[in-house]
Amino acid sequence: MSDDVKVLNSVVSLDYERPPTRAARRYTEAVGEKRLIAHRCPECERLYTPPKGYCPVCVVLTTDEHEIEVSPEGVLVSYTVTNPDKLHQQGGKTSARGDVMLDGTRITLMGELDGVEAADVHTGMRMRAVWVELEDGRLPSSGGWGAVGIKGWEPTGEPDASREEVQELLKKAGES
Numbered sequence: 001m002s003d004d005v006k007v008l009n010s011v012v013s014l015d016y017e018r019p020p021t022r023a024a025r026r027y028t029e030a031v032g033e034k035r036l037i038a039h040r041c042p043e044c045e046r047l048y049t050p051p052k053g054y055c056p057v058c059v060v061l062t063t064d065e066h067e068i069e070v071s072p073e074g075v076l077v078s079y080t081v082t083n084p085d086k087l088h089q090q091g092g093k094t095s096a097r098g099d100v101m102l103d104g105t106r107i108t109l110m111g112e113l114d115g116v117e118a119a120d121v122h123t124g125m126r127m128r129a130v131w132v133e134l135e136d137g138r139l140p141s142s143g144g145w146g147a148v149g150i151k152g153w154e155p156t157g158e159p160d161a162s163r164e165e166v167q168e169l170l171k172k173a174g175e176s
């Protein structure tokens, strides 16, 4: 029987488009308006941004009725500064990336830190989203670092959160 098996090697090319889900469309529209939306799972109350349309933990579908707007501002809870000299990237730029915990949530989003010298970056800084520009109503395909639709984070200029407040936020993040 196995003698009858024939193998054909050939290269095929497939072009396909994946239509965005409703949740993805609404998220993109919101980004165009510089708003951040999330879905709240009706069972565990976890927030997802961008909304997935389901909670993978509870295996529950989420829809428009679970959509909420979340603040595109928050507190810098951790960061990394890259030193191009140590990375043997001469002529490279020192840059900083950090994790911002959004106000009133346990959501931490990573991104490039903008508008602040790497040497001045510190936890507790109040940051706001720097949004990407939509291209023909779509999110640009190069995702880059960090959250979808958000290029990075820049300081709001408001007073820092205290060390205790940052510790509290980190504790909260650990519980989720």
Ligand SMILES: [Zn+2]
Residues within 6 Å of the ligand: 041, 042, 043, 044, 045, 046, 055, 056, 057, 058, 059, 060
């Ligand atoms: Zn859930």
